[in-house]
Amino acid sequence: MDLPVLYDSCRTYRRFLQKPLEPGLLRTLVDVARKRSCGRNSQWLRFVAVEQPENVKAMQPLLHWAAALPKEIGTPKEGEQPVAFVVVAKPRNASPMISDIDLGIALDAMAITAWQKGVGSAILAAVDRKKIAALLEIPEDLEVNIVLALGYPAHKSTLVSGEEGKSLDYYVDGNRDYYVPKLPLEKVAEFK
Numbered sequence: 291m292d293l294p295v296l297y298d299s300c301r302t303y304r305r306f307l308q309k310p311l312e313p314g315l316l317r318t319l320v321d322v323a324r325k326r327s328c329g330r331n332s333q334w335l336r337f338v339a340v341e342q343p344e345n346v347k348a349m350q351p352l353l354h355w356a357a358a359l360p361k362e363i364g365t366p367k368e369g370e371q372p373v374a375f376v377v378v379a380k381p382r383n384a385s386p387m388i389s390d391i392d393l394g395i396a397l398d399a400m401a402i403t404a405w406q407k408g409v410g411s412a413i414l415a416a417v418d419r420k421k422i423a424a425l426l427e428i429p430e431d432l433e434v435n436i437v438l439a440l441g442y443p444a445h446k447s448t449l450v451s452g453e454e455g456k457s458l459d460y461y462v463d464g465n466r467d468y469y470v471p472k473l474p475l476e477k478v479a480e481f482k
């Protein structure tokens with residue numbers, strides 16, 4: 291599939307089938323991420339791929355979902371939760387601006403690579419960093435930054451046209467399928 295078309299459906303997914311990822315996928319994701327561009331080729335980022343069932347289960351209460359929705363709608367219930375994670379950490383002394391950009395590049399690369407295989411994801415910044423670090427025994431000199439939650443989606447998510455000055459919050463319908471407003475191209479880009 292053409293990459294722009296693939297990106298259109300590569301949305302945030304928040305409910306998942308309880309079906310394991312294909313073997314080796316997490317390894318592929320972090321392998322892609324580690325080779326992406328990064329400031330001065332410093333390679334600050336460290337990745338913890340979480341797939342052992344006891345760790346996957348222990349991660350669930352440490353994540354905070356869908357701030358724009360009531361908890362009972364936006365938070366995946368048991369039987370809907372992600373089946374794997376990639377936790378991304380970086381050294382406490384990493385250059386903040388550059389390493390944050392590195393982080394975005396790595397996350398997007400993992401998300402689109404997973405999606406190419408039909409695996410949906412959610413980038414989660416609202417996470418209990420200290421508890422995740424303790425659970426996964428992440429060394430003190432690294433700080434947990436962000437979590438990529440993964441699984442085969444159990445809902446749809448559709449792009450809709452957003453309007454400047456109106457709410458850009460995502461919303462759901464009666465099936466808890468998501469709708470995500472995006473501003474029109476002409477509002478966010480100029481061609482000169």
Ligand SMILES: Cc1cc2nc3c(=O)[nH]c(=O)nc-3n(C[C@H](O)[C@H](O)[C@H](O)COP(=O)(O)O)c2cc1C
Pocket residue numbers: 300301302303304354355356357412413414415416417447460470
């Ligand atoms: C940096 C970043 C942090 C995010 N943190 C969370 C989060 O903690 N919880 C959550 O449910 N979604 C989180 N999201 C997902 C966003 O809510 C989502 O990307 C946005 O609503 C647009 O939806 P889309 O990804 O389908 O375009 C995060 C996304 C990004 C890029």
